[in-house]
Amino acid sequence: MKSSLPLVLDRGGSGPLHLQLAEQFRAAVRDGRLQAGHRLPSTRDLARELSVSRAVAQAAYDQLHAEGWIEGRVGSGTYVADVVPLQPVGRPRARVAPAPEEKLLSLRAGIPYIGGSPDAGWRRAWREVSAQLPPPGYEDPAGLPALREALAAHVGRVRGIACGPENVLITHGTIHGLRLLLAVRHRPGDRIAIEDPGYVNAVVAARDHRLEIVDIGVDEDGLLVSELGDDLASAYVTPSHQYPLGGRLPVARRNELIRWARRTGALLIEDDYDSEFRYDVAPLPALAQLDLDRVVHLGTLSKLLSPALRLGWLVASTEVIDTLAAYREESADWLGWPMQAAFLAMLRDGYLDQVIRRNRRLYAERRNHACEVLEPYGRVIGQDAGLHITLVLPDSLDDRVVAARARSAGVEVAPLSEYRRSVPGPPGLVIGYARPGHEELQTALRILAQVLRELG
Ligand SMILES: Cc1ncc(COP(=O)(O)O)c(C=O)c1O
The missing domain is CATH 3.90.1150.10 (Aspartate Aminotransferase, domain 1)
Structure with missing residues (x-):
């Protein structure tokens, strides 16, 4: 069916007729077939031309009018409005099909390792979550209070850090915790020591915050603490298992590191990413155990369960935790409730252990x-x-x-x-x-x- 407008009605097409008409009209304006100021037939004429009811023509015009594509001029009819069509930016490029995944x-x-099928402990935790309703509003920006409490007990037991829930902030993992700390406790141009060789993502985080990175060498025991200068705002370290060389920082160097931080006022950022897995003797207690005023401890579920869970924790003085929590609240950086609730269930149940x-x-x-x-x-x-x-x-x-x-x-x-x-x-x-x-x-x-x- 043809009309004096470039509209063709397809009765077999999808969607109500008036919406089909409206869409064809818009397309005609966009591609220039209908120009601003063009006078439109009355709804009665359009209905006759297209053999539709007048109600359909009226509904199409109402829709176009509401959207601003057409306008009525008192006493003289309806016209195409002066809509400057946006130049198309080109067709969205078809996504190049990914190369067939090399099987590496x-x-x-x-x-x-994530293998087999979900075991009983995993299913129990998620069943427990699914039996609850989520909290009604925005919760504590530091994380679920009960989880902070359970984690304080956990890091006390397995990492020797004496702390309470007020010292714990739940994060989306190590790098999230590190980035929060860099945003809140550092200024562009501050100098931060990072182990070399070291964790690339920590380096990227420091660069993103426009810090000056000071490369500090490591030997097979870990960071060469004696090379730290006095003008550093902080040092990022992996004392339990230097990443990637694997050294365990001996007690004498740990003490030296703490003495350095106390003397210079620098902050020590302890990335404790995989200390749970030791095969010779028990892990040394965390660095944070020695001085929670100078050390911020970062833990993660990424190595324990999976990096896909995006859950970690940051243990620090209450002053640091409060500042980070306030910053998160301001930046609306909230954690999701389900993963926190599930992790809490896993901790309580002994599943994590x-x-x-x-x-x-x-x-x-x-x-x-x-x-x-x-x-x-x-x-x-x-x-x-x-x-x-x-x-x-x-x-x-x-x-x-x-x-x-x-x-x-x-x-x-x-x-x-x-x-x-x-x-x-x-x-x-x-x-x-x-x-x-x-x-x-x-x-x-x-x-x-x-x-x-x-x-x-
Ligand atoms: C040294 C180090 N720290 C931390 C992590 C984990 O980071 P996230 O908790 O952000 O997943 C990794 C992961 O590969 C790592 O190698």
Whole structure:
């Protein structure tokens, strides 16, 4: 059916007729077929031209009128309004179909094992959450009060930090906690010490906040504390298991670090990302245990359960916690309730402890296997804890070349140089052994060993 307007009615089309008409009208204005000022037929004429009821024509005009596409002029009819059509920005580009996922076996560090199916403890926690209604409004910006309390008890028991719920802030993970701290307790231009080699995401966070990063070397025991200058606002450290080399900061250096912070007024940021997994002796108590006025402690569920849960905790003096909570409230940076409630249930139920015990056994076996396979090709370090080891390679090898060769052989692994900034050191590979299943791990290690053999 044709009309004096460029409208064609498709009775088999989808949606009510008046909306179809309105949409065709809009399209005609947008692409210039209908110009501003063009006089429109009356609803009676339009209805006749299109063989629709007058009510349909009227409804289409009402809709267009309400949206501003047409306007009535008293005594002279209805016209196309002066709508300057937006120039189309071009068709949204069709998404390039992702290349068929290369089937890489991943030995990237830092991802825990998630295998099998959800176990009873996991299901219990979520059942408990689903039996409750969420809180009615915005809650405490520091996190669910009961969870803060349970976490204070947890870090007291497993990390030796004597604290109460007022010292705990729930976060979306380590990096979220770090970024909050950088936003609230630092100013652009402040100097922050970061281990070199060290955690890339911490470096990125400091750069984003326009801090000046001071690279401090590490040896196989961890941070070289004696290299810290007096003009630093803070130092970000991984004392339990230096990332990525794996050193455990000995007591003498911990004390030296605390003395340095007290003397200079700097803040120590302790990233305690995987201390639950130690395979030789119990972990040393956290640095925060020594002085909660100078140390901010960051914990995370990312290594215990999964990074996908986005849940962590920050333990600090009440002054730091209150400032961070106020900042979060101002910036409407609220945490979701369900994950906090589920984590609370997991803590109360002993589920978290159960997973840690189970995975510690599992990871110890995998670590033994990884060490055994890789020892002939370099020096394995950092094997006493965590979810990864580092294989220090002979100086003659370029670790990026090794990683690239491994990749073309189907195995993803990080070169140690990816973690280095200005402090030189030998080449190496950082190898995560927790994430793959048993057989996958065996295959990946076999391929990696083959690559290393070929490269001599
Ligand atoms: C050194 C270090 N800290 C912390 C994390 C975890 O960060 P988040 O809790 O933000 O997931 C990782 C993860 O790979 C890490 O390697």
